[in-house]
Amino acid sequence: MIHIATIKEVAKYANVSVATVSRVINKKGYVQKETQTKVEEAIKALNYRPNNVARSLFKKQSKMIGYIVPDITNPFFPQLVRAVEDVTVAQGYTTFLCNSDDNLEKELMYLNKMAENYIDGVIIVSNHMNESHLANLQIPVVALDRVFHESIPSVTIDNYQEARRAVMHLVENGCEKIAHISGPENIINSQLRKKAYQDVMMALERPVYISEGHYQMKTAQEATFRLLHEQKDIDAIFTGNDVMAVGALKACTKLGINVPKELQIIGFDGIEWTETVSPEITTIAQPIYEMGKKAATMLLNRINGKEEGQDHIVFPTELKIRETTTH
Amino acid sequence: MIHIATIKEVAKYANVSVATVSRVINKKGYVQKETQTKVEEAIKALNYRPNNVARSLFKKQSKMIGYIVPDITNPFFPQLVRAVEDVTVAQGYTTFLCNSDDNLEKELMYLNKMAENYIDGVIIVSNHMNESHLANLQIPVVALDRVFHESIPSVTIDNYQEARRAVMHLVENGCEKIAHISGPENIINSQLRKKAYQDVMMALERPVYISEGHYQMKTAQEATFRLLHEQKDIDAIFTGNDVMAVGALKACTKLGINVPKELQIIGFDGIEWTETVSPEITTIAQPIYEMGKKAATMLLNRINGKEEGQDHIVFPTELKIRETTTH
DNA sequence: TAAATTTGTGTAAACGGTTACAGATGAGTG
DNA sequence: CACTCATCTGTAACCGTTTACACAAATTTA
Numbered sequence: 038m039i040h041i042a043t044i045k046e047v048a049k050y051a052n053v054s055v056a057t058v059s060r061v062i063n064k065k066g067y068v069q070k071e072t073q074t075k076v077e078e079a080i081k082a083l084n085y086r087p088n089n090v091a092r093s094l095f096k097k098q099s100k101m102i103g104y105i106v107p108d109i110t111n112p113f114f115p116q117l118v119r120a121v122e123d124v125t126v127a128q129g130y131t132t133f134l135c136n137s138d139d140n141l142e143k144e145l146m147y148l149n150k151m152a153e154n155y156i157d158g159v160i161i162v163s164n165h166m167n168e169s170h171l172a173n174l175q176i177p178v179v180a181l182d183r184v185f186h187e188s189i190p191s192v193t194i195d196n197y198q199e200a201r202r203a204v205m206h207l208v209e210n211g212c213e214k215i216a217h218i219s220g221p222e223n224i225i226n227s228q229l230r231k232k233a234y235q236d237v238m239m240a241l242e243r244p245v246y247i248s249e250g251h252y253q254m255k256t257a258q259e260a261t262f263r264l265l266h267e268q269k270d271i272d273a274i275f276t277g278n279d280v281m282a283v284g285a286l287k288a289c290t291k292l293g294i295n296v297p298k299e300l301q302i303i304g305f306d307g308i309e310w311t312e313t314v315s316p317e318i319t320t321i322a323q324p325i326y327e328m329g330k331k332a333a334t335m336l337l338n339r340i341n342g343k344e345e346g347q348d349h350i351v352f353p354t355e356l357k358i359r360e361t362t363t364h
Numbered sequence: 365m366i367h368i369a370t371i372k373e374v375a376k377y378a379n380v381s382v383a384t385v386s387r388v389i390n391k392k393g394y395v396q397k398e399t400q401t402k403v404e405e406a407i408k409a410l411n412y413r414p415n416n417v418a419r420s421l422f423k424k425q426s427k428m429i430g431y432i433v434p435d436i437t438n439p440f441f442p443q444l445v446r447a448v449e450d451v452t453v454a455q456g457y458t459t460f461l462c463n464s465d466d467n468l469e470k471e472l473m474y475l476n477k478m479a480e481n482y483i484d485g486v487i488i489v490s491n492h493m494n495e496s497h498l499a500n501l502q503i504p505v506v507a508l509d510r511v512f513h514e515s516i517p518s519v520t521i522d523n524y525q526e527a528r529r530a531v532m533h534l535v536e537n538g539c540e541k542i543a544h545i546s547g548p549e550n551i552i553n554s555q556l557r558k559k560a561y562q563d564v565m566m567a568l569e570r571p572v573y574i575s576e577g578h579y580q581m582k583t584a585q586e587a588t589f590r591l592l593h594e595q596k597d598i599d600a601i602f603t604g605n606d607v608m609a610v611g612a613l614k615a616c617t618k619l620g621i622n623v624p625k626e627l628q629i630i631g632f633d634g635i636e637w638t639e640t641v642s643p644e645i646t647t648i649a650q651p652i653y654e655m656g657k658k659a660a661t662m663l664l665n666r667i668n669g670k671e672e673g674q675d676h677i678v679f680p681t682e683l684k685i686r687e688t689t690t691h
Numbered sequence: 692t693a694a695a696t697t698t699g700t701g702t703a704a705a706c707g708g709t710t711a712c713a714g715a716t717g718a719g720t721g
Numbered sequence: 722c723a724c725t726c727a728t729c730t731g732t733a734a735c736c737g738t739t740t741a742c743a744c745a746a747a748t749t750t751a
Contacts, residue, residue, distance in 0.1 A: 039500050043737055054701045059739060066740090067698050084500065089480035090426070091737035094417045095706045101481075109461070110442040110636075118436060118463050131477045133430075133460035136445050150458045153416035154428075154481075173366055173411065254640060283640050290642040309437075313581060313610050314641050315617040370707055381731045386709060393710085394728050418707035422736045 042083035051079035062087055093155045101131050102336065103151050104160040107139035111280075112308040113325060114162075117181070120329025121160060128337060130157070141165035152176055158336045161185075164224045177339035179332045183226060190339070190348040192332040194323050196226045199354045200233035203303045203321050204275050206356060208241065210363050212273035212301055216246035218260050218285060220277035227252065230277050230305060246271060250281040257284030265292060272300050279304035279311050282318045286361065302361040307354070316360030324352050369410035378406035389414055420482045428458050429663065430478050431487040434466035438607075439635040440652060441489075444508070447656025448487060455664060457484070468492035479503055485663045488512075491551045504666035506659045510553060517666070517675040519659040521650050523553045526681045527560035530630045530648050531602050533683060535568065537690050539600035539628055543573035545587050545612060547604035554579065557604045557632060573598060577608040584611030592619060599627055606631035606638050609645045613688065629688040634681070643687030651679050 044062075048055045053072060060066040061076040068076075079085070093099040102125055106114050118134060125132050133156075137144040144163055148170070151159055158177040168186035171178055180191040207215050217234040220227025231247065238245045248264045250257035257276060261284065265271060276282040282304030289296050296302055296316055304311055307322025331350055338344070358364065371389075375382045380399060387393040388403040395403075406412070420426040429452055433441050445461060452459050460483075464471040471490055475497070478486060485504040495513035498505055507518040534542050544561040547554025558574065565572045575591045577584035584603060588611065592598060603609040609631030616623050623629055623643055631638055634649025658677055665671065685691065 039502065041502060044739095045737075055738080056701060056703095056740075057699085060700090063739085067700080069699060072699080086476065086480060088421075088482075088737050089477070090417055090421045090482050091706090092739075093481075093706095094415075094421055094708085094737080095739050097706075099417070099481075101477075103460075108442070109436060109445060110439070112437070112439075115435070115437040115463075119465075122463065131474070133462065134436075135458075135460065136442075136449065138446075147458070149413065150416070150428075153413060154420075154426075155415075155417050175366065175368060287640070287642055310637070310640060313614070313637060315614055371709095372707075382708080383710075383731060383733095384729085387730090390709085394730085396729060399729080415707050418736090419709075420736090421707080421738085422709050424736075 042085040044085070044087070047076065047079045047083055047085050050083060051075045097155055098157050099155040100129055101133060101154070101156050102158045102160070102340075103133045103135060103147070103156050104162070105135045105137050105144055105147050106162045107137050107164065109134070109136050112310055113306060113323075116325045117162075117329040120326045121333040124330055124333035125337065130337075137163065139164060141170075145170060148174060148176075158340045160332050160336055164226075177336060179336045179339070181328065181332050184349060187349075190335050192328050192335070192350045192352065194328075194352050194354050196229040197233045199321050200230035200275075200305065201237055202354075202356060203305060204234050204237045206303055206319070206358075206362065207273040207275060207301055208237070210273075210301055213243075214246070214268065214271045215243070215273040215275060216248070216264050216268070216271045218248050218250040218257050218264070218274060218276040218281050220250065220252040220281070222249075224252070227277050234275055250277065250284065252278055252280060254280050254284040254287075257281030258288045261285045261288035262292075265289075265294075274300065274302050276302070276304050279306040279308045279318065279320055282320065282361075283310050283314055286314060286316075286318060297361050297363050301363060307357065311357075311359070319359045319362040320357050322355045322357045324354065328352055369412040371412070371414070374403065374406045374410055374412050377410060378402045424482055425484050426482040427456055428460060428481070428483050429485045429487070429667075430460045430462060430474070430483050431489070432462045432464050432471055432474050433489045434464050434491060436461070436463050439637055440633060440650075443652045444489075444656040447653045448660040451657055451660035452664065457664075464490065466491060468497075472497060475501060475503075485667045487659050487663055504663060506663045506666070508655065508659050511676060514676075517662050519655050519662070519677045519679065521655075521679050521681050523556040524560050526648050527557035527602075527632065528564055529681075529683060530632060531561050531564040533630060533646070533685075533689065534600040534602060534628055535564070537600075537628060541571070541573070541595065541598045542600040542602060543575070543591050543595070543598045545575050545577040545584050545591070545601060545603040545608050547577065547579040547608070549576075551579070554604050561602055577604065577611065579605055579607060581607050581611040581614075584608035585615045588612045588615035589619075592616075592621075601627065601629050603629070603631050606633040606635045606645065606647055609647065609688075610637050610641055613641060613643075613645060624688050624690050628690060634684065638684075638686070646686045646689040647684050649682045649684045651681065655679055 044055050044058050048058045058076050060068045061073050122132055135147040152174055160179050162181045168189055180189050184191045219231045246268055248260035250260040274285050276285055282302055285302055294300050304318050304320040307320050311318035311320050371382050371385050375385045385403050387395045388400050449459055462474045479501055487506050487508055489508045495516055507516050511518045546558045573595055575587035577587040601612050603612055609629055612629055621627050631645050631647040634647050638645035638647050
């Protein structure tokens with residue numbers, strides 16, 4: 038059993054007071070060159086590492102930040118994590134990731150645990166959270182992917198407009214009967230994307246074909262089967278996210294439908310999956326890395342008391358034309 | 365600015381000592397029914413939540429456990445995370461995930477941060493770690509996916525034997541010229557899988573065709589192009605992991621090769637991707653959820669001082685025959 | 692050269708909990 | 722009825738840091 042040295046032991050070893058050791062560690066306050074060397078030697082000799090729990094207790098901050106995401110299965114997040122770390126590690130923060138299973142209770146549980154541990158800030162991706170849940174929390178928060186409330190800074194894209202763009206891409210490609218596989222009813226972004234589809238169809242006086250795909254591959258596949266069974270002449274599908282686009286594509290492959298010649302598909306999000314399948318899927322790509330970077334920067338600024346003027350950042354997306362649409 | 369109540373304030377409000385409040389919180393020691401109610405009311409009135417930092421400092425444990433994984437992009441991990449949480453949350457632990465980018469330095473950094481924060485235990489998936497790095501750490505550790513050292517408990521599969529099984533599956537399907545797309549040289553599991561391939565080929569006196577795919581889709585795709593360019597009559601590929609199998613499949617699709625009629629493919633790991641593509645990929649599936657659950661249980665046992673007899677668990681895998689092999 | 696300032700160091704009080712210990716009360720026992 | 726023992730509560734030390742404050746020595750300033 039190896040003993041972990043404390044600041045007291047370092048002080049005794051170096052023949053100084055704990056205050057002096059603390060000064061050396063934090064490079065703060067006056068300390069003579071000679072004393073400093075003595076202390077540094079003691080630290081090395083005893084293999085001392087400051088205890089962050091004690092430090093956090095006194096300072097009421099931990100140099101840790103957390104993020105809560107609904108489902109790390111979603112290939113959206115790895116990139117996000119990398120972006121956030123690239124920003125925060127450089128400033129001495131450690132980041133921890135938590136998986137909420139898209140479950141409000143779990144989200145609040147994690148939020149509470151974080152507060153109890155003096156986590157300095159949190160980046161949250163959540164479909165259920167609103168500002169009332171954050172009101173009596175002391176932690177700076179940045180919302181990603183969705184706006185919680187005017188008072189809580191956010192980093193998002195314009196789901197409605199970008200979804201319109203997706204649908205318009207199909208229209209411009211000459212598609213006549215365009216269908217939509219929608220995401221869950223209770224997720225606002227999913228509703229915005231659906232509304233965009235409906236509005237475009239309405240404006241063009243075209244019929245609307247919607248089937249619910251729950252943001253998942255398997256269910257989207259089934260939804261596609263249903264759709265194509267009822268309406269055989271559908272020649273394009275806009276799916277509410279990329280995962281469902283993969284499902285739709287699989288359904289077409291199984292039915293022997295040539296994509297994109299007979300039917301075109303466009304997804305939404307820009308996750309990696311769209312490039313692993315054949316044909317590769319055309320999609321509206323969110324600048325995930327950039328969004329993560331921005332969110333992290335905003336959070337750090339909040340933590341350090343530098344409030345930013347612009348608090349609700351909306352990023353542009355990129356239409357990535359690949360192999361499931363003709364141009 | 366809302367004030368966060370401390371135990372002292374609760375004590376004053378309830379007209380008792382802090383010790384009594386502590387007893388109520390922890391349901392430990394004697395406390396009169398009536399007093400308990402008083403305290404509970406005070407807790408509710410002040411919206412008190414115990415501060416875990418202070419608690420950790422005294423108890424030298426935090427009720428937090430961490431895992432370090434090389435790359436959350438790897439679809440292997442989400443399932444693992446879920447498994448671990450299912451076990452640990454039930455016992456009051458909070459889990460935090462860290463991404464090491466397959467980088468030893470980052471792994472050690474996280475390990476240190478965890479130690480500094482009295483994290484109670486860690487599950488590590490790492491290609492670089494060995495016991496010397498863990499020796500002067502006080503934290504119970506369980507290794508997943510790879511054995512670090514005899515002294516460090518682990519949960520793994522038998523990479524060599526299971527890889528043999530994969531190759532034998534191709535042999536039994538009547539494949540004549542079987543190639544291998546290998547993973548990185550410095551990863552032991554990747555080497556074991558490669559060795560298994562070589563040994564089977566050797567035993568059957570067949571030629572060996574190996575191309576390096578670095579565990580990645582894009583590079584595996586290129587490796588497949590190279591391979592098929594040099595040896596046109598290859599009729600089967602065993603890839604060192606599933607991600608590379610997806611790459612190999614894409615290469616075949618692009619070359620107009622019919623899978624599985626002209627060429628069969630088998631992967632390794634059992635990640636979700638293998639089911640998102642068409643045809644779905646045959647693979648050796650690791651029981652990821654079970655492995656995570658076991659690892660978590662072992663870790664918790666270690667944390668609670670209940671050492672288990674069996675410290676190196678080797679799980680069986682399942683050969684999932686899908687659409688890229690004939691039977 | 693006295694006063695003011697800078698430099699260097701130590702003492703002790705926080706931070707917010709837990710728990711060993713002591714003391715008080717009341718019930719049970721021989 | 723004295724004694725033991727379970728029940729209930731409070732006091733204070735402790736966990737490992739940081740930092741306000743005090744004090745002394747060295748240096749600068751007038």
